[in-house]
Amino acid sequence: MEPIRMSPCRLCVITFDWYPSEPRVHRLSETAVTAGHQVDVICLLQPGEPSFETRNGVNIYRLPASRHYAGSVPELLLSWLRFLLLATIKATSLHHKHRYELVHVHNIPDFLVFSALFPRFSGAKVILDVQDVTPELMTIKATGYRRALLRRLAIWQERLSTAFADHVVTVGWPFEELLLQRGVPSKKITIILNSAYPPLFPAAQRPPLPGSDVAEEEQTFILMYHGTVVERYGLDTALRAVALALPSIPRLHFKIRGAANPQYSVFLQKLVSELGISEHITFIEPTPYLDTIVDFIVHGDVGIIPYRNDTFADLVLPTKAYEFAWMQRPMIASNTRAMRSMFRAESVAFCDPSKPESFAEAIIDLYRHPEKRASMIMHASQDYEPYRWERMAERYEQLLMQLSGRQQMTAVEQPSLASRDVMT
Incomplete structure (x- = not known):
């Protein structure tokens, strides 16, 4: 499939993860570059990696924050807040230079979307990518009385975050259903599956x-x-x-x-x-x-x-x-x-x-x-x-065109939730 050609759009991508090892951020960013966009990624820094490099056309800005697979919920929250602060400063600084038209923020956490505060108020459109549903994830991480409290807080921050974003992208029908139940309008949601990326899987x-x-x-x-x-x-x-x-x-x-x-x-x-x-x-x-x-x-x-x-x-x-x-x-x-x-x-x-x-x-x-x-x-x-990456890439490119004003905003073609009843 030939990529959709358009005038270049300036796109900033923010993730509390490593790049290029985070598959979804990697494939979406390279898809945007292939379509002719200018892409900057703000991510975590791993030992031995440069704080800045350009890889396959993607400009990568790595921040000195850590992500751990173990630790308490308070420790996890502190690491999120630290990265939120660093990413906000970096995104604001880069926006002064490049005047982004779009900022694509990948959760977790959902509230990382507020790192795009300055670009948002300066006219950029903001996408929140819900790779994981935070309330359900917090429910299995916590125990006892904290579970209900954390779930309520997680739902609250998710609602604030999805309301702040101009558009919400998610990875599948089950997550879409939850977002709809929690008040996100269907016209604001696009599903882009984590399909296999052909350049990596020939x-x-x-x-x-x-x-x-x-x-x-x-x-x-x-x-x-x-x-x-x-x-x-x-x-x-x-x-x-x-x-x-x-x-x-x-x-x-x-x-x-x-x-x-x-x-x-x-x-x-x-x-x-x-x-x-x-x-x-x-x-x-x-x-x-x-x-x-x-x-x-x-x-x-x-x-x-x-x-x-x-x-x-x-x-x-x-x-x-x-x-x-x-x-x-x-x-x-x-x-x-x-x-x-x-x-x-x-x-x-x-x-x-x-x-x-x-x-x-x-x-x-x-x-x-x-x-x-x-x-x-x-x-x-x-x-x-029906869900090969070529089709997901086309869906993403269409969304970028619409949000950046290069195409009239219409519903991005995708399977409806009703069409994804459980197979038997």
Whole structure:
């Protein structure tokens, strides 16, 4: 698909994350550059990275703030507030120089959108990108009496933030439904899925479909997971499933690639030892280079998404699911509402997220039936086809044109919520 051509627009992107390792910010920013826009990204600074660089046409301004996967809620809030202050100062300074027309702010936190205060009052249009719904996330992070209080505060700041923004972008239908319920007008919301980004996931690198023969005894059968390693994503369930499946698949190997919550990582390492499966598990540290993910995926046999069925994970459409579907790898996944909204039962081996034996049965079944893996791949590809990145990029480019005044503001074409009933 040829990108939409337009006169250049000056766009500032703000994220409490690293760039280019944050996939959504990376692909949207490069999409805007490809369409001819001038893009500046304000993000976190990692050790060893330059505070400024230009990569693939994107100007990257990194700020000395930290993001931790562990810590208390007050510590998390303080880190958000520190970055809000730094990002506000930087965005204001850059706006004086470049006079941005658009500022695209990615949550979490939602209130990071107020870092665009000066550009907003100077005429720039502001997009709030809701990658995660903060009230539901805070609900699972807090316990006891604090849970209800944090949820109320999270809803309050979300409402202020979405009201301040000129437009809200979100990552899927479950999140859209919540935003609608909390008062965001439907005409103010655009869905842009975290579809697989073809420059990072070339179709030419797809492995061949599984053959018709049962896997050979001496052949290693690789189960894979990539992404954040935290408790709500259920890696302990997957490890227990591997232990249960090993008697049937002696050469089963599970590779886990991703940044981990330190406490949960220690727990997983201890669990691996207790289960006696150390020789069958590999933990791989992530790198800031996203192009290494495709090599990880194409050398695996089956992807696993063992998310817990809590109020947050039930709403998440995992980016890795799109990447598995695009790169033609079969999937085993928790039977969540979000996953069922995207894929049919013929496309994914759905499992009970609370039962390791359910995942173990799926692993064994797919190992023994390569023809089933091939069939699932084809069905998942069909399910994913309407939501390929080329279509999401076109949707984003259209939104930028409209908000910047280069095109009359109309509803951006997208599937309606009603069309995304849970698949059966």
